[in-house]
Amino acid sequence: MAGHRHPLFARFYARTSTLMERRLAAHRRSLLDGLTGRVIEVGAGPGANFAHYPPEVTGVLAVEPEPHLRGLAQTAARHAPVPVEVIDGIAERLPADDASCDAAVASLVLCSVTDPAAALAEMRRVLKPGGRLRFFEHVAAEAPARRRVQKSLDATVWPLLGGGCHAGRDTAGAIERAGFTLTHLERLGRADTGMPFPAAPQIIGTATAPGERP
Numbered sequence: 001m002a003g004h005r006h007p008l009f010a011r012f013y014a015r016t017s018t019l020m021e022r023r024l025a026a027h028r029r030s031l032l033d034g035l036t037g038r039v040i041e042v043g044a045g046p047g048a049n050f051a052h053y054p055p056e057v058t059g060v061l062a063v064e065p066e067p068h069l070r071g072l073a074q075t076a077a078r079h080a081p082v083p084v085e086v087i088d089g090i091a092e093r094l095p096a097d098d099a100s101c102d103a104a105v106a107s108l109v110l111c112s113v114t115d116p117a118a119a120l121a122e123m124r125r126v127l128k129p130g131g132r133l134r135f136f137e138h139v140a141a142e143a144p145a146r147r148r149v150q151k152s153l154d155a156t157v158w159p160l161l162g163g164g165c166h167a168g169r170d171t172a173g174a175i176e177r178a179g180f181t182l183t184h185l186e187r188l189g190r191a192d193t194g195m196p197f198p199a200a201p202q203i204i205g206t207a208t209a210p211g212e213r214p
Ligand SMILES: C[S@@+](CC[C@H](N)C(=O)[O-])C[C@H]1O[C@@H](n2cnc3c(N)ncnc32)[C@H](O)[C@@H]1O
Pocket: 004, 013, 017, 042, 043, 044, 045, 046, 047, 048, 049, 063, 064, 065, 066, 069, 089, 090, 091, 092, 106, 107, 108, 109, 112, 113, 114, 115, 163, 164
C-alpha cells in the first residue's frame, strides 16, 4: 500500500519479533484464546499471531500494508492451523463488508496506524453486532514524567525509527471513544513481555461492539 513502505523497519521488526516471540507467544495465545468464526486481523506484520489461532476460527482475513512484512505473513499463513488469507490494505479502510466478522484482532498496531479513531471505526463497521475486538497494545505510561518522555519521542524520532509507531497513545480510551465496551483489560509491563520503555506498559484485553450477538 502506497505510503506504507518501511523497508528498514520491516526487516528490523521481522528479526526482533522472532527474538521476542519466546516472551510474546503466551500473550498472543491469550489474545486469541476462545475466538470462533471469521476473524479480521489488522496490521498482521510478519504473521506472528497466525500459529496461535484456535481451531474454532473458520478463517482469518489478515490485512497488512507493508510489502516485506506482507510477504512474510503470506509464508506464515501457509503453516497456520486455520485458513488465513493475507491481503494488502490499511486499517483506516478495511477491505471487508459491514458486519462480516465475528472478531477483530489488533496487536501492536494501534500505535502505528495514522488515524486510530478511523481504524477503530472501521473495526466496528466490519464486526457483527456484539462482535469482539481483541487487542494487545503498548500504551502511554501512567507516570507523568514517563508520559512526557513518550510524547516528546512521538514528536521527534520514534515514528521515524518505528515505522510510524507512537509510544504515548491512550489506546484503551480510543477504543471506548469508538463505541466499544471494554469487558476485560489487563496491564502488562517489561517483566511480562520483555518489551522495554518507551514501548511499555502494554494492555491486553477484549472490547465488545454495540448490539446483541446473533
Ligand atoms: C509493530 S508491527 C506489529 C505487527 C503484528 N501485528 C504483531 O503483532 O507482531 C506494526 C504493524 O502495523 C502495520 N501498520 C502500520 N500502519 C498501518 C495501517 N494504517 N493499517 C494497517 N496496518 C498498519 C505495519 O505495517 C506493521 O506490520
